[in-house]
Amino acid sequence: MKGKTLVRTGLSMAMGICLASMALPALAANTDGSLAGRVDAGAEVTVHNPETGFTRTVRADADGNYRFPFLPIGTYKLQASKDGAPVGEAVEVVVSLGNEANINLGDATNLGAVQVIGSRVITPVDVRSTESATNVTKAELERVPVGRDAQSVALLAPGVIQGQYGGASFGGSSVSENAVYINGLNVTDFYKRVGFSSVPFGFFKEFQVKTGGYSVEFGRTTGGVINAVTQSGTNEFKFGTELVWEPSSLQSEGKNHYDADGNPYRVASRDQYDSTNLNVYASGPIVKDKLFFYAMYEFRDYRPESTNDAGSTFFKGKSDKGFWGTKLDWQINDSHLLEFLAFSDKNETTTDNYRYDFAAGQRGSRTNTQFSEGGGVNWALTYTGYLTDTFSVKALYGENKRDRIQTSVNDVQCDAVQDRRRAGLPQIGCVSSAQIEKGQDQREAARLDFEWQVGDHLLRFGLDREVNTSDNESFYPGPTRRYYQIYPTLPGTRLENGGIVPAGVNAYVRARQQEVSGSFESINSAYYIEDNWQVTPNLMLNAGLRLEAFDNKNGEGNTYIKIDDMLAPRLGFSWDFRGDGRSKLFGNVGRYFLPIVNQINVKQAGAFLDERTFYVFNGLESFQYNGATYQRPVLGAQIGPVDNSQGDGTVGDLRSEVDADIDPVYQDELILGFQSMLDETWSWGVRGIYRRLHNAIDDMNLTSNGILCGGEPGSIGYIMGNPGKTATVYTDTNCDGVNDGYVNIDTSRAGWALYDADGNYVGDRGWVKPKRTYRALEFMLDRAWDDKWAFNASYTWSKSEGNAEGPSNSDFGFDNTGRTESFDDPFVNLNGDGPLPNDRRHQIKLRGAYAIDDHWSIGATLNAQSGRPINAFGKGNPFDGTSYHSFYVCVSNCQADFDQRVYQLRRRGSGGDLPWTFDVGASVTYQRSFGAADLRVKFAVYNLFNQQRVMEVDDEFESGIGVRNEFYRFGTGYQSPRYAQLTVSLDF
Incomplete structure (x- = not known):
C-alpha cells in the first residue's frame, strides 16, 4: 500500500485552487440539509426561516435549477419571484438532517412530489439520494417508548441489532465498526471503537441513522453511522425543565439461573437501579435575527445495585456527576454563519463491594470500593460560507475527550485471581479489578467541505484529518502485579509458551504480568471528491472517490503501522422513473476502509510488558482479608520458559512485530432499492444489500x-x-x-x-483467510404523523456468514478490538465457516403513535428477532499438541498423545440457534397548555411482557481437551427485565 503518490498529488491539485487559502482542513459530516428544485429560468428563489430570521436568495440558472446547500435543519418559507413579482404561493418546507428537499415551483405551486402534513411540506422520497438512511426527530421519539440514548434510536433502523460489549451491529458488522457524529464532530471511541461520547436526550434535535451507501464524505467505518444534531436557539426566548425518573419499584425482578445440582450460576434477582435525571434549559436571542444561544444543565443521580453471577458479592454504586452543554449560533449575515458547540459528559461512579449471602438474602461487611471515570469535555467550532449562488464552504475544528480510569481500594494489596474452570469466569481473589487503568483519549478533528454547482454537476470535495492521542497507564493490581488464571488441561498438552503439561496434571496456572504506559498517537487523514450529475431531470448519477491514510505511532512517537493511498470509490444512481418526485429506483456500490484502533498502539507498540509464566496447579488455599475469606492458587513447578513474546517492557525494534507491507481492513457493499409514496401520508420501500469484508488485521x-x-x-x-x-x-x-x-x-x-x-x-x-459476507432484504412501510397517528414497520431477512466477525470478537467474550483470539494460531478458525454471532435471520420492527384527543396519546414499539447461532468450541486439534480454541472436539483417546486422539469437527453454528426474542414497549402521554406553559407527562414501559429470554450462551463445548464443559449452552446474557420510566416536562 505504498507509492501511488501521483494519485494523491493529482487529487490534491484538483482541489488546490479552492483549498490553498484555507487554514482549517476538512468536512462537516451532514450537520444540516439542503433544498433544491426547478423554477422558471432566471427566477429568484428566497428561503426564509421565521424562527431565526435567516434569509437567503439565489437565482435559478438558465435551465431553471436552484439550490440551497448547507441549510440548518428546520422549517422554512420558500418563495419564487420573477421581475419582482411572486411566482405562485409561498410554501412551508421542512429541511431534515442529511436530506435534500426537492420542491419544484412554477406559476402554481407544484406539490406532486411532497407530503402536506398539517401546514408543513415534507419530502419523504429524496430522489437525489443514493444512500440508505433513517431519519427520526426528537418530536417523533417523544410519541413512542424508545430508550433515551442515540444507540436506542439506531436500533429502530432496519438491519441494526444489539451486539455484545454494549455496542450495536449494523448489517452484520461487529460492534467496533461504527461512527457517531454530534453536530459534525466525530465522538466515536477510537481506543477500542466501542462506545461514544453522549449527551442527554433532551439536548438532541434530530437523528439520522445511515445503514449503507453513504457518501465519500464519511469514512473510517465498515458498519454504520449515527449522525445527530443538537438543539439551537431562536428569536423566541424559551426555558423549561424535564424530569426523567426510573425507580427500582417499577422494575421487574431478574430471574436467577441454576446448574444441574441446583447451585446458582447466574444470580440476577438483586440487580436493580434507581435513576433520576432533572435538566433545565434556556434558549433565545442574544441579538435578534443574529446571535442565539441554547444552554442545558442536567442533574443526575444513578444508583445501581447488583450481585456477581455466583451471588457471593453485592455491589452498590453511585453516580451523580452532572452534564452541561451549550450551543451558540451567529448569523453574521445571510452569507456567513458561525456555530459553537460545547458539552461535558464526564461521569464518575463509586461502587462499594460487600459480602453477600444469597441463600439468606443478607448483605455482609464491605470488602472493597471501586472507582471509575469516563467522558470528558468536547467542543467544536463550525463555519458555513455561501460564497456565491453556486459555491459554498463548510469548515469545522473541534476536540473530543474521553477518560478511561478504573481503580479500587484493594488494588494495592490484592492480586487478581480468576478460576476459568468455572462458569462466568469468576474472580475468586480479594480484588474484582481485572486491570488498573488510568487513561485519557483526545481527538483533534479538523474538517473542510466544499460544494460547487456547475451546470448539471454538483461537485463536492474536501479534506478530513484527525489526530487521536491516547495517554495510558495500566497494570494488574496487587503486590506482584500478576493476574493468576486457573485453566483445566490434560497431560501432554503443549501450552502457548511451548511447555508440555507433565503427567498427572489436570490444571495449570498462568501468571501474567501486563503493564504499559506512555502517550500514543494515530493520525487519520482523507481527501474526497464527488460528482452528482443530473444526467436528465429524472436521472442522477453519483461518482465519488475517497483517498484515506492511517498512521499509528508507537510510544516514542515513530510510525508503527502506516497504511496510505487507500482508494475508496463509490458509485450510485437515483432514477425518478415517473418524473413526479414520488418514487425512485436507486442503487450504489462502494468501498469502505476501517482504521486501526489506538489500543493496538498501546498494547503492542509501547514500552509494553506482557510476561506469562506457567505453573502446575496444586490446589486452592484460603486466606482472610478485611474479615472475608478468599482463595488463591497454590503454585507448583514451573512449566516451560517465561514467555514475553508479546512485550518485554521496552519499545524495542518493532519491525519484527508488524507486517511491513500490511494491507487495510475494508468492506465492499452493493445496494439496490426502491422507494415510493402511496399517497400523501404513506410510503414504502425495499432494499437488497450485499456486503463483503476483506482482510483482517490481528495478532x-x-x-x-x-x-x-x-x-x-x-x-x-x-x-x-x-x-x-x-x-x-x-x-x-x-x-x-x-x-x-x-x-x-x-x-x-x-x-x-x-x-x-x-x-x-x-x-x-498457515492460516485460513478471514471471510464475512452479509446478504439482506429489507422491507419498509411508513405513515407520516398528521397530528392524529403515525406508523412505521420494517422486516429484514438477512444472513451473516463467514469465519470472522470483525475487529471485535464475541465468540469467546474477548473484547480486545483488533487483538482477538480468532487468529492466534491456525486452528482457531480452521473449518470455521458458518453463521456468525451477529446473524439474525429475521427481524421485525414496528412503532406507532395515536392521538386519542388533543391531550392524550399512546405509543407502542415491537422489536422481534430470531436468535443468534450457537457454536460448540473444543480445545486442541488433530494436527499438533496445542490446546487453544478450535472447531474440533476430542471424542476418544483424549489423554493420549495428540496423534492418537480422535477428534470430531463441530462446524460454526452446529449448536443450533437461540430462541426468538420479543421486546414490546408501550407509552401513554398527556399534554396540556396553561397560558405560556406547556406540560407533557409520559409514562413508558419497556419489555412490557417481561420476557427474559437468553440472548447469549457459553459456546465452549470443552473446557479442556476431552473435558466436557458442564456449563455449555448455559446463558451468559438475557433480556433486561421489564422497567418503567416517567417523564415530566414543562416548557415556557
Whole structure:
C-alpha cells in the first residue's frame, strides 16, 4: 500500500485552487440539509426561516435549477419571484438532517412530489439520494417508548441489532465498526471503537441513522453511522425543565439461573437501579435575527445495585456527576454563519463491594470500593460560507475527550485471581479489578467541505484529518502485579509458551504480568471528491472517490503501522422513473476502509510488558482479608520458559512485530432499492444489500520464519498482520539469534511450525483467510404523523456468514478490538465457516403513535428477532499438541498423545440457534397548555411482557481437551427485565 503518490498529488491539485487559502482542513459530516428544485429560468428563489430570521436568495440558472446547500435543519418559507413579482404561493418546507428537499415551483405551486402534513411540506422520497438512511426527530421519539440514548434510536433502523460489549451491529458488522457524529464532530471511541461520547436526550434535535451507501464524505467505518444534531436557539426566548425518573419499584425482578445440582450460576434477582435525571434549559436571542444561544444543565443521580453471577458479592454504586452543554449560533449575515458547540459528559461512579449471602438474602461487611471515570469535555467550532449562488464552504475544528480510569481500594494489596474452570469466569481473589487503568483519549478533528454547482454537476470535495492521542497507564493490581488464571488441561498438552503439561496434571496456572504506559498517537487523514450529475431531470448519477491514510505511532512517537493511498470509490444512481418526485429506483456500490484502533498502539507498540509464566496447579488455599475469606492458587513447578513474546517492557525494534507491507481492513457493499409514496401520508420501500469484508488485521503467533536453524525454524512470535496473506517481517536470517533482515511468509501456507508427538519438526502450515459476507432484504412501510397517528414497520431477512466477525470478537467474550483470539494460531478458525454471532435471520420492527384527543396519546414499539447461532468450541486439534480454541472436539483417546486422539469437527453454528426474542414497549402521554406553559407527562414501559429470554450462551463445548464443559449452552446474557420510566416536562 505504498507509492501511488501521483494519485494523491493529482487529487490534491484538483482541489488546490479552492483549498490553498484555507487554514482549517476538512468536512462537516451532514450537520444540516439542503433544498433544491426547478423554477422558471432566471427566477429568484428566497428561503426564509421565521424562527431565526435567516434569509437567503439565489437565482435559478438558465435551465431553471436552484439550490440551497448547507441549510440548518428546520422549517422554512420558500418563495419564487420573477421581475419582482411572486411566482405562485409561498410554501412551508421542512429541511431534515442529511436530506435534500426537492420542491419544484412554477406559476402554481407544484406539490406532486411532497407530503402536506398539517401546514408543513415534507419530502419523504429524496430522489437525489443514493444512500440508505433513517431519519427520526426528537418530536417523533417523544410519541413512542424508545430508550433515551442515540444507540436506542439506531436500533429502530432496519438491519441494526444489539451486539455484545454494549455496542450495536449494523448489517452484520461487529460492534467496533461504527461512527457517531454530534453536530459534525466525530465522538466515536477510537481506543477500542466501542462506545461514544453522549449527551442527554433532551439536548438532541434530530437523528439520522445511515445503514449503507453513504457518501465519500464519511469514512473510517465498515458498519454504520449515527449522525445527530443538537438543539439551537431562536428569536423566541424559551426555558423549561424535564424530569426523567426510573425507580427500582417499577422494575421487574431478574430471574436467577441454576446448574444441574441446583447451585446458582447466574444470580440476577438483586440487580436493580434507581435513576433520576432533572435538566433545565434556556434558549433565545442574544441579538435578534443574529446571535442565539441554547444552554442545558442536567442533574443526575444513578444508583445501581447488583450481585456477581455466583451471588457471593453485592455491589452498590453511585453516580451523580452532572452534564452541561451549550450551543451558540451567529448569523453574521445571510452569507456567513458561525456555530459553537460545547458539552461535558464526564461521569464518575463509586461502587462499594460487600459480602453477600444469597441463600439468606443478607448483605455482609464491605470488602472493597471501586472507582471509575469516563467522558470528558468536547467542543467544536463550525463555519458555513455561501460564497456565491453556486459555491459554498463548510469548515469545522473541534476536540473530543474521553477518560478511561478504573481503580479500587484493594488494588494495592490484592492480586487478581480468576478460576476459568468455572462458569462466568469468576474472580475468586480479594480484588474484582481485572486491570488498573488510568487513561485519557483526545481527538483533534479538523474538517473542510466544499460544494460547487456547475451546470448539471454538483461537485463536492474536501479534506478530513484527525489526530487521536491516547495517554495510558495500566497494570494488574496487587503486590506482584500478576493476574493468576486457573485453566483445566490434560497431560501432554503443549501450552502457548511451548511447555508440555507433565503427567498427572489436570490444571495449570498462568501468571501474567501486563503493564504499559506512555502517550500514543494515530493520525487519520482523507481527501474526497464527488460528482452528482443530473444526467436528465429524472436521472442522477453519483461518482465519488475517497483517498484515506492511517498512521499509528508507537510510544516514542515513530510510525508503527502506516497504511496510505487507500482508494475508496463509490458509485450510485437515483432514477425518478415517473418524473413526479414520488418514487425512485436507486442503487450504489462502494468501498469502505476501517482504521486501526489506538489500543493496538498501546498494547503492542509501547514500552509494553506482557510476561506469562506457567505453573502446575496444586490446589486452592484460603486466606482472610478485611474479615472475608478468599482463595488463591497454590503454585507448583514451573512449566516451560517465561514467555514475553508479546512485550518485554521496552519499545524495542518493532519491525519484527508488524507486517511491513500490511494491507487495510475494508468492506465492499452493493445496494439496490426502491422507494415510493402511496399517497400523501404513506410510503414504502425495499432494499437488497450485499456486503463483503476483506482482510483482517490481528495478532498471529508466527512460530516459524521458514529458515531452518539446527533443523528447526526460528520463531518470530506475535505479529500484527493480515491472516492468510503474505507477511513481510524482520527476523533472524542467518541463525545467529539476531534479527538482521526481512523475509516474506505466505501465512496462508506457512508461519506455524508443526511437530510430531516426539517433538520433531515436521513442517509448516498457515492460516485460513478471514471471510464475512452479509446478504439482506429489507422491507419498509411508513405513515407520516398528521397530528392524529403515525406508523412505521420494517422486516429484514438477512444472513451473516463467514469465519470472522470483525475487529471485535464475541465468540469467546474477548473484547480486545483488533487483538482477538480468532487468529492466534491456525486452528482457531480452521473449518470455521458458518453463521456468525451477529446473524439474525429475521427481524421485525414496528412503532406507532395515536392521538386519542388533543391531550392524550399512546405509543407502542415491537422489536422481534430470531436468535443468534450457537457454536460448540473444543480445545486442541488433530494436527499438533496445542490446546487453544478450535472447531474440533476430542471424542476418544483424549489423554493420549495428540496423534492418537480422535477428534470430531463441530462446524460454526452446529449448536443450533437461540430462541426468538420479543421486546414490546408501550407509552401513554398527556399534554396540556396553561397560558405560556406547556406540560407533557409520559409514562413508558419497556419489555412490557417481561420476557427474559437468553440472548447469549457459553459456546465452549470443552473446557479442556476431552473435558466436557458442564456449563455449555448455559446463558451468559438475557433480556433486561421489564422497567418503567416517567417523564415530566414543562416548557415556557
